[in-house]
Amino acid sequence: MTVGLIHFLVVSSLLFSFGLYAIITRKNAIMVLMGIELILNAANINFVAFSRFGNFGYSGHLIALFVIVLAAAEAAIALAIVLNIYKNLSTVNVDEIDNLRE
Amino acid sequence: MNEITIINISLLILVLPLLGFIITLLLGKKVKSIYLFENFILVIVFLLSSYLLYSKLNFFQNQKLFFEFNWIDIKILESKFAINFGVMIDNITAIMLFVVALISMLVHLYSIEYMKGDAKYNRYFAYLGIFTFSMNGIVLTNSILIMYVFWELVGLSSYLLIGFWFEKKSASEASKKAFTVNRIGDIGMFVGILILFYTYNTFSFDKIFTSIENGSLPFNSEYWLTITGILLFCGAIGKSAQFPLHVWLPDAMEGPTPVSALIHAATMVAAGVYLVIRIFGLLTADAMLFIAIIGVISSFIPATIALTQNDIKKVLAYSTISQLGYMIMALGIGAYQFAFFHLVTHAFFKAALFLGAGSVIHSMHNEQDIKYMGGLKEKMPLTYWTFIISSLAISGIPLTSGFLSKDGIIASSLAFANLTGYYLFPIFSLIVAFLTAFYMFRLIILTFHGQPKILDKFEKAHESPFLMVMPLVLLATLSIFIWYTPNPLNSEQGWVLSSWIEKPTLFTPENSRYDFMKTKSDIIGNQKLSYIDSKIYREAMHNVHYTAMMLSGILAVTGILMAFVFYQWKKINVQSLTNKLKIFYNLSSNKWYFDEIYNKSLVAFTIIFSKILAWFDSKIIDGIVNLVGIATKKFSFFIGNFDKYVIDGIVNFTAYFNGFIGLLVRRIQTGKVQTYLALVIFSLVVLIFIFN
Numbered sequence: 071m072t073v074g075l076i077h078f079l080v081v082s083s084l085l086f087s088f089g090l091y092a093i094i095t096r097k098n099a100i101m102v103l104m105g106i107e108l109i110l111n112a113a114n115i116n117f118v119a120f121s122r123f124g125n126f127g128y129s130g131h132l133i134a135l136f137v138i139v140l141a142a143a144e145a146a147i148a149l150a151i152v153l154n155i156y157k158n159l160s161t162v163n164v165d166e167i168d169n170l171r172e
Numbered sequence: 173m174n175e176i177t178i179i180n181i182s183l184l185i186l187v188l189p190l191l192g193f194i195i196t197l198l199l200g201k202k203v204k205s206i207y208l209f210e211n212f213i214l215v216i217v218f219l220l221s222s223y224l225l226y227s228k229l230n231f232f233q234n235q236k237l238f239f240e241f242n243w244i245d246i247k248i249l250e251s252k253f254a255i256n257f258g259v260m261i262d263n264i265t266a267i268m269l270f271v272v273a274l275i276s277m278l279v280h281l282y283s284i285e286y287m288k289g290d291a292k293y294n295r296y297f298a299y300l301g302i303f304t305f306s307m308n309g310i311v312l313t314n315s316i317l318i319m320y321v322f323w324e325l326v327g328l329s330s331y332l333l334i335g336f337w338f339e340k341k342s343a344s345e346a347s348k349k350a351f352t353v354n355r356i357g358d359i360g361m362f363v364g365i366l367i368l369f370y371t372y373n374t375f376s377f378d379k380i381f382t383s384i385e386n387g388s389l390p391f392n393s394e395y396w397l398t399i400t401g402i403l404l405f406c407g408a409i410g411k412s413a414q415f416p417l418h419v420w421l422p423d424a425m426e427g428p429t430p431v432s433a434l435i436h437a438a439t440m441v442a443a444g445v446y447l448v449i450r451i452f453g454l455l456t457a458d459a460m461l462f463i464a465i466i467g468v469i470s471s472f473i474p475a476t477i478a479l480t481q482n483d484i485k486k487v488l489a490y491s492t493i494s495q496l497g498y499m500i501m502a503l504g505i506g507a508y509q510f511a512f513f514h515l516v517t518h519a520f521f522k523a524a525l526f527l528g529a530g531s532v533i534h535s536m537h538n539e540q541d542i543k544y545m546g547g548l549k550e551k552m553p554l555t556y557w558t559f560i561i562s563s564l565a566i567s568g569i570p571l572t573s574g575f576l577s578k579d580g581i582i583a584s585s586l587a588f589a590n591l592t593g594y595y596l597f598p599i600f601s602l603i604v605a606f607l608t609a610f611y612m613f614r615l616i617i618l619t620f621h622g623q624p625k626i627l628d629k630f631e632k633a634h635e636s637p638f639l640m641v642m643p644l645v646l647l648a649t650l651s652i653f654i655w656y657t658p659n660p661l662n663s664e665q666g667w668v669l670s671s672w673i674e675k676p677t678l679f680t681p682e683n684s685r686y687d688f689m690k691t692k693s694d695i696i697g698n699q700k701l702s703y704i705d706s707k708i709y710r711e712a713m714h715n716v717h718y719t720a721m722m723l724s725g726i727l728a729v730t731g732i733l734m735a736f737v738f739y740q741w742k743k744i745n746v747q748s749l750t751n752k753l754k755i756f757y758n759l760s761s762n763k764w765y766f767d768e769i770y771n772k773s774l775v776a777f778t779i780i781f782s783k784i785l786a787w788f789d790s791k792i793i794d795g796i797v798n799l800v801g802i803a804t805k806k807f808s809f810f811i812g813n814f815d816k817y818v819i820d821g822i823v824n825f826t827a828y829f830n831g832f833i834g835l836l837v838r839r840i841q842t843g844k845v846q847t848y849l850a851l852v853i854f855s856l857v858v859l860i861f862i863f864n
Contacts, residue, residue: 090853
């Protein structure tokens with residue numbers, strides 16, 4: 071059996087689902103960020119897979135590289151935000167942070 | 173000396189008493205001696221009016237002086253007209269101004285002593301000031317509307333002064349009566365003014381006369397001209413206390429005596445005569461006959477009433493009505509000059525009589541009943557002699573001023589009767605002449621002769637102080653013929669009649685006049701003067717002049733002698749005579765029951781009518797108003813409830829509904845990012861399923 075497009079897509083959708091599940095259920099903000107990373111990586115797998123099996127040249131690879139860079143930047147900013155939240159509210163538990171309600 | 177100076181002086185004469193009134197009224201309570209200022213003003217006014225009379229007669233004898241300015245401009249739709257305030261000075265105006273100023277000044281000076289100690293001393297002088305102002309206004313104006321304004325103002329000042337001692341019920345009643353009765357006459361006058369204005373679009377006498385001369389008549393009918401004349405004359409009936417509105421004047425004697433002398437004898441009541449003189453030009457023969465009849469009735473009835481009155485002032489009041497009746501009658505029969513002449517002479521001697529009566533009342537400590545007087549001759553010689561001279565004048569005894577004017581009126585009435593056949597006029601004037609002499613000397617004998625009745629009052633009686641006697645002497649002097657004519661038996665040779673008092677001018681159509689009053693024109697100086705050519709009248713007068721003089725002289729002397737026979741020598745017992753003539757005596761002493769008749773008929777009718785109106789007002793009008801009120805209240809309650817429950821209900825329901833929805837929706841707003849995200853994903857999935 072050869073590894074085809076469908077396998078990649080299954081893997082990436084599993085990753086996406088895990089990421090989403092992590093975002094929704096984890097209480098720790100760091101874990102939520104990790105879920106986001108998982109979703110981004112799922113997207114990367116999709117890009118590369120479609121680029122490999124479709125006739126798109128290297129565009130998919132390139133975008134995947136961009137996404138990795140963006141993910142690094144995003145992680146930096148997001149961690150900084152989490153750090154600030156911790157400084158202000160002394161917690162990183164997402165359930166306790168409901169200031170948006172007001 | 174030019175016209176402007178005279179006009180300016182006349183305006184000063186008009187305005188100064190007003191100034192006196194204002195200042196005296198405003199400062200009266202603070203400055204006790206402010207009355208001196210008012211007196212000072214009146215002396216100035218007198219000097220000015222003497223100067224005006226002098227210059228008018230010397231420099232502008234045949235000229236009318238005019239001055240006019242726009243008072244109010246009125247624009248209604250297309251038509252535009254102006255109400256002018258104007259002054260017109262002819263000789264009659266100048267003489268009248270002089271008479272008013274002189275008597276007013278004398279009364280002011282007299283009142284200084286007479287009113288001494290009165291609580292409202294300064295206010296009294298203020299009222300005299302506004303009276304003088306308004307009277308001068310009547311005399312000076314050239315417009316009938318302005319005259320009407322001042323006419324009401326003299327009515328007001330008369331009202332204030334009659335009711336000056338308003339603490340007395342009779343005085344306040346009398347002032348109300350005077351005001352109300354005058355109002356009845358004034359309504360007629362006002363309607364007359366309206367007719368004139370409707371027809372001629374102007375209030376100015378001269379413009380109205382010119383229009384009449386050019387043939388324009390009210391409603392194009394001579395009857396309406398007659399009616400207008402009679403309506404205007406109604407004002408004079410009220411103000412001059414003519415029959416049937418004469419009832420207010422005797423009651424007006426409740427006022428202070430100097431006021432009676434000034435207002436209710438000499439000047440204000442003569443304003444009615446002055447009004448007829450001013451509107452003389454538009455009177456038709458019918459209107460004049462009406463005026464003459466009213467005049468002769470008003471001269472006769474009060475003369476009979478005066479015979480039996482016992483109040484010294486009431487006798488004089490009735491004699492005033494009677495003499496005013498003479499003047500009115502004289503105007504009615506066309507004896508224009510004699511009417512005005514009698515107005516002037518009457519003003520002097522009647523003022524002297526009233527002030528004399530005031531002097532008696534003053535020294536008798538407010539005793540007015542002649543039954544309790546007597547023997548005052550020795551105590552008050554000056555008052556006595558001036559009273560005698562004035563009484564001789566009013567009785568028409570030769571050598572007095574009264575003789576000149578009264579004899580002229582009687583002669584005119586005789587001439588008039590010869591020309592037209594109305595013999596009742598001379599007959600009644602002669603009877604009145606007799607009665608006048610009789611009651612005046614009855615008054616003198618009961619007051620000054622005989623024995624004193626109340627000794628303690630008599631003992632305290634004394635001659636009045638200088639300021640009270642001086643006007644008496646002056647006025648009595650003016651009752652002597654020498655001021656008016658060099659010939660004591662013929663007034664027409666005198667300067668007053670031959671050159672001072674203008675001849676009348678009639679403007680009415682020739683066929684609505686008496687036959688003997690045709691117009692004639694003459695050129696005097698550079699002016700065309702029209703006047704009644706009274707040649708026929710004059711000849712008729714010459715024919716009867718000596719007859720009239722003899723008759724009136726004999727009757728007057730008989731009247732005086734009879735008064736002496738009755739009261740001085742007591743040859744005839746008055747008491748038994750009155751018992752024999754009980755009916756006549758009662759009729760006279762009860763004033764012909766005029767007050768009773770008016771009370772029973774007019775006043776009662778008015779009261780019943782007012783009650784009906786009051787009932788109508790309180791039941792029907794108020795009922796409608798209340799009904800509307802109640803209905804509105806009910807309706808408002810309904811509207812209020814509708815607002816409260818329906819409109820407010822909708823509003824509240826909206827609010828509650830929104831709140832309820834908000835409560836429901838609020839639950840979603842947890843503020844937790846993860847919940848939001850879950851919702852977003854759930855919605856996305858739903859959308860995908862919907863749109864797929």
